[in-house]
Amino acid sequence: MIIEKLLHSQGAWLAGDAGHGAVISTRVRLARNLADTPFPGWAQEPVRQAVWDRVHPVVAALDGMQDAFLLAMNALDEVDKRVLCERHLISLELAERADGCGVVARRDETVSVMINEEDHLRLQTIRPGNALPAAWRELDALDSELGRQLPYAFSARLGYLTACPSNVGTGLRASAMLHLPGLTLMNEMEPIVRGLGKIGLTVRGVAGEGTEACGNLFQVSNQMTLGEREQGIVKRLDRIVTEIEDHESNARARLLEKRERIVYDYVGRAYGVLRHAEVLSSKEALYLLSGLRLGLELGVVDKLDLMVLNQLMLLMQPGHLQRVAGKRLAPEERDELRAETVRRRLRGAALLR
């Protein structure tokens, strides 16, 4: 029922039109654990269950979480879990777990708290566009409130103690999802990725762990969590993201100046294939939707709402396709349904060239 409702809403990180330009969405998460309690991956099942029983009512009663929904992993099927992953409400790691694991999320999907993922608690806020400081302030308040009610595992020296030493200290991971077709087409991503690595930031493809970027989408996040204040981590990433945004508009301007034909060819092909294809893999669709987004932002694609494009980014994914179809689909069937979904949604769009 809840999942059904989600399908008809936009998804926090793609809502509104704040996400135009290079920054699609920004996200901040905190890893927290209960004192004197084994971490979820090492805990016996009854312990995990006890953590779940203790924590979920506290989370659900937090300020701003009154209208939240609660989903236990053992009550969901594979497709539902996938839908939640695609909406960034849960992680793949949580999806693979069952008893004593779940999520409490606000109905507008801007806040979610995973229980018994790698850590007892993973709190996240996600916002469309470039809004790291605001996302952090909101998460900070939520965490302080939770810390009043639950005894966190904390050491004066090492900070918040987490299952993986890579998160210890602040437990903070801030990230931005960036759409960078200009820099990619100008072949300028590689030095940027290398440079970011040198200052302790990680760049990944949109699908997460794998390194390959898809659809010109990149996720930039901090790697270090110990030895720096939360505000420092957020500010530094925020500054870098703004810088990359500037580089991207700069690259687009240079592209139009020097390689105009290549840009419009990319946009035109994207438009043509998306409007008429009968079969679309998710990778191809993501790549072409990136071209269409670029066209929209350059003003050569008309009669298309950015919201429709954002919605397609969700609806074209395997979980969403299967949930809408109401049944499991083989990959080839998904590719057909994906093409059909895209064609239908782009019916009115026009190319101004």
Next chain:
Amino acid sequence: MQCEHCGEREACVEVTRVVNGSATKLQLCEQCAKEQGISVSGPIALSDVLLGFGAKQEPSVQDSAGLACPRCGMKQDDFRRTGRLGCPACYEAFEAELKSLLEAMHRGLRHVGKRPVRESAPTATEYAVPALRKELDAAVAAEDFEEAARVRDLIQDAEIERRGDDDH
């Protein structure tokens, strides 16, 4: 940068190797990394990179693999295998091995951020400054001036914060 193993090909992965509590960084090319049993293409398990690589082959002087956390029973071997700790107390139990790991992963070895509300007994500043001064003395004595400068900055931050607090 050239691969530090074969010295021929371009390095594409940085591997942090922890042996007996000390971390070294190596730049490797794809082929040498593969030969060392590190998968370059797939997602790399943290434990492979940080702990597993090469560590097993080397005779360890004080074998700590049998060490266990008194609280949750996790053995150091379990941690090496999974890359995840068993419980909050593991941080103390495996302190020696974790130190170099944390050094390789993070900006510093001391938490300087937020504290839970329940931990409010000494304020962050009251707690931090005397402890930081001791660390500063130790760093100077050890002639680790980089660390000393970092700790000095932390003390200055803390003092500015304290003065700010007094104003309210």
